[in-house]
Amino acid sequence: MFVDIVKIRVQAGKGGDGAVSFHREKYVSAGGPDGGDGGKGGNVVLRVDTNLSTLVDFKYRKNYAAEDGQNGRANRCFGKSADDLIIRVPKGTLVKEAGTGRIVADMSSEEDVVIAKGGRGGWGNAHFATPTRQVPRFAKPGLPGEQFDLVLELKLLADVGLIGFPNVGKSTLISVVSEAKPKIANYHFTTLVPTLGVVRVGQDRSFVMADIPGLIEGASEGVGLGHEFLRHVDRCRMLLHIVDVSGMEGRDPIEDFEKINLELKNFNEELAERPQMVAANKSDLAAKEQIDAFRAYIEEKGMAFYEISAATRQGTEALVYAISRELEKLPPIKQYEAEAVPESELPQKGERAFTIRRENETYVVEAPWLTQALSFVNMDDYESLQYFQRVLRDSGIIDKLEEMGIKEGDTVDILGFEFDYVR
Incomplete structure (x- = not known):
């Protein structure tokens, strides 16, 4: 099961309570307060696991709580601090506050992120002894740990995203140019889960291509797979638009091209401006006049046009090398910056x-x-x-x-x- 968006609750551990204790030892009178401090509560930490590709584990477990710190004890013994709770997520997971939508973290690197801090341990009564207060019979409790409702949203990390209507040959193309093995059928069906494939270019170069679920008209408004598709296009450095140029199913390639780009624009203006190449697939089944008319239309828009047949591998090698050259000119994969808590919501010191x-x-x-x-x-x-x-x-x-x-x-x-x- 592919799951790419979930809601969870995280609770960091409470700090241990400080102890109220007085030193008692034979032949020692008025030993004084010796209550130790409580231990720190455990943090909740997110860690990237490259072996994960879906958020399905979070579908069955929604609540994550770190352990509390131990209480302080007599003889100035400090309570033990609790271990951190490690939560493993797929690379590319975006973490947001459920209530506000504020971006808390982008799990796109190998660095751990403390998502909820454990509470500080309380002071034992030894801290409160003064010349005028020599027998303090109170201590501080541990502070509570942070608690958040979070939305985890998986956005694939890929250099190139394949876009286009269902059944235009996206899965066939990625299976030909990489080691990925998506489901391919000779009947009307669309990929239901994104597939990543590493495309090798010569000895020392490669890039990641994503076969993303096919779009239908109205996807930007949630029709069909809707945002489940568009979410994964968001990070791609460039888009490869696959169009069935043969028209065998009674479709007009120009009309298909316009509809897909309209869905991108409706979803995100920035996404519509992403660098885009066009691959006219199933060209071995198309008439020369069809291909030439579509080529003229695309080149008039200033986009690179490639004539391919994924099923026979015609033109796929030239396409791969052209993509690699274009990627060298583009910035790295988009990463989101964590958004600061609005100043109005920050607790004022003192x-x-x-x-x-x-x-x-x-x-x-x-x-x-x-x-x-x-x-x-x-x-x-x-x-x-x-x-x-x-x-x-x-x-x-x-x-x-x-x-x-x-x-x-x-x-x-x-x-x-x-x-x-x-x-």
């Missing part, structure tokens, strides 16, 4: 936004960033509560409450935790 509303005699504070701070507060420990109060003061929450007229004894609700305000 930003501690909050809102406060009054409900009867209760002041309700909404500040999502306080979730982490509240999670490591020990409500039974005076020093821990002092630490939390300092966070509220530094963030401006207490100043805002006083500005709103809060009085001693009024109730404050922070993330469901209620306490009486004391000056």
Whole structure:
């Protein structure tokens, strides 16, 4: 089964929690806090595997989660960091954010890409010891790992893409000029999956040719194989347009040529401007007048014209050498740059936004960033509560409450935790 677009969810590992511990040893009094830090959560990493040619494995598994870091322990023992989760993808896979369509990575090289970063481990209580706070009974929890919904889209990496209507001889041509063995039939049918073939030119030169599923009219609007075809043309450095010049099936080669190029233009203006050669196939079955008329039409458009018969190999060698010469003039295969996250969506460093509303005699504070701070507060420990109060003061929450007229004894609700305000 050929699958070239899938949606998955990736979840990096959570950092391990810091430990709350105090040193205990015979003959050692007041050993002090010795809670170790938690380990880092595992990253989610994408890696190119050249043995893969489809995204079919992702059809049956949608969720990928890296392991969490281990918690810290006593005696300043740090938790072990989790191993990265490696996800293997075919070369040419484009990674996008599912919600925004933003390009996250282009897996066209051999370099690994960290797609979701694991959370940092939390500090143990040893970090919070000060001359005035000698017995801290709290520690920081590990931070959560990044989580994303992603779309993986396979775009073939090929130098030359064969385009044209079904049954014009594209599969036959690639089977003749390369070692690729696509399905070929002598009845109406179209290739359902792209086929790559390496075409050798002499001793030291070669290029990759892609036999891509045949187009039909309306493909740019999703008719037939629609975008499943056009997606794979996108990276090709040049296009080889195969046209059945014989007209044996009652088709007009000029009309076919125009329809295919219209579909390219409707899908992507840039694609329509891609360098293009034209191969008039089945020329052994065509009259000289048919070939000459089509040649004149193509050359008038400034395109290179080649007369071939893929079935008998007539003209195929000259075509291959002409393609190779043209490729030497063209830039390398297109690669996409990862798109930066819009500045408006970036969390501002040090930003501690909050809102406060009054409900009867209760002041309700909404500040999502306080979730982490509240999670490591020990409500039974005076020093821990002092630490939390300092966070509220530094963030401006207490100043805002006083500005709103809060009085001693009024109730404050922070993330469901209620306490009486004391000056």
